[in-house]
Amino acid sequence: MQAILFDDVTLVLAGRTVLADVTFAIGDSEFVGVLGPNGAGKTTLMRAVLGLVAPERGRIRVLDRPVAAGNARIGYMPQSRSAVAGLRLSGGDFVAGAAGGHRWGLPVPSAADRQEVQWALAMVGATELAKRPLAQTSGGERQRLLLAQALLGRPRLLLLDEPLISLDPHHQREVVELVRRLQQELGIAVLFSAHEINPLLGVLDRVLYLGNGQAAIGRVDEVITGPVLSRLYGTAIDVVQLNGRIFVMSGDYDMEHDEHRHDHGHA
Ligand SMILES: Nc1ncnc2c1ncn2[C@@H]1O[C@H](COP(=O)(O)OP(=O)(O)O)[C@@H](O)[C@H]1O
C-alpha cells in the first residue's frame, strides 16, 4: 500500500503556483520529514493530502484511494495552535473534545469514545498529565496531547505540521522520538514538517524537500546536497557537516537557522 501519491501535481493558491508538476510516492510505513523554507508549500501540501486544496493539475492518491476531504484514516496536527493554551479544560477533556467525530456539546461521551481517548493518551504517555488543566502544561506536554488528539480514530497516516516550533532542543528531541516510536509501533506513515533537518536526523526514513515550486525526495545524503538544494533554493547552496549536524549555507548565511528566527513570536 502507498500512503501518498502525487502524480504531476500542481497546486495553486490565489493565482500563485505553490508546487509545479510535483511527483513523489510515500510508503505506508515511512517516516518522512518535509523540509523547506517559509512559504515553500509544506502546509499547502498537507492540506492537499487532506483534500482541502484541490490540485490545479495532476492526480493525488491517499492510502490507495483518490484524495477526498474528511478522510478518517488521516490524523492531522495543524501548524498554528496558539489558542489552545488559554483553555481551562483538562488535557483529557481537550483530547476528548475531538473524539467521536467532533461531537462537541454532547453531555456524555460514549463508552467507546472514552476508551478511544484513554488509548490515545496512553499511546503518548499522557494518561496522568491529561488530568491537569491545559493552562498548567508545558509546550512539550501540550504537543503530546495534540498528538493524542491526532491519533483518535487510529489513522494510517499522520500529518504533523511543524510540531517542533517554539520547543527547546530537549523537548524537540522528546517529540521526535515519541513520533518515531508511535510510527513504528503502529506501523503507520508520518509526514513531519520542520524548518531544519537536524532534530530529525537519525529518525526519518526519507526527506521531502520543497522549494522554488519543486520537490526532491530521498535519503538525507541524496537530498541534502549542494546541487539539489541549490535548485530548490534558486541560489548557490553549500551543505556543511559539523559534529554530526548539517548546515545549509548560502555564502555565510545559514538558510535553515535564520528561517527559524521568524517563529520566535509563536506561543
Ligand atoms: N490561503 C492562502 N491564499 C493565498 N496564498 C497562500 C495561502 N496560504 C498560503 N499561501 C501562500 O502559499 C505559499 C505556500 O505557503 P505554505 O504552504 O504555508 O508554506 P510553508 O508551510 O512551507 O511555510 C506561500 O507563498 C504563502 O504565502
Ligand SMILES: [Mg+2]
Ligand atoms: Mg507551514
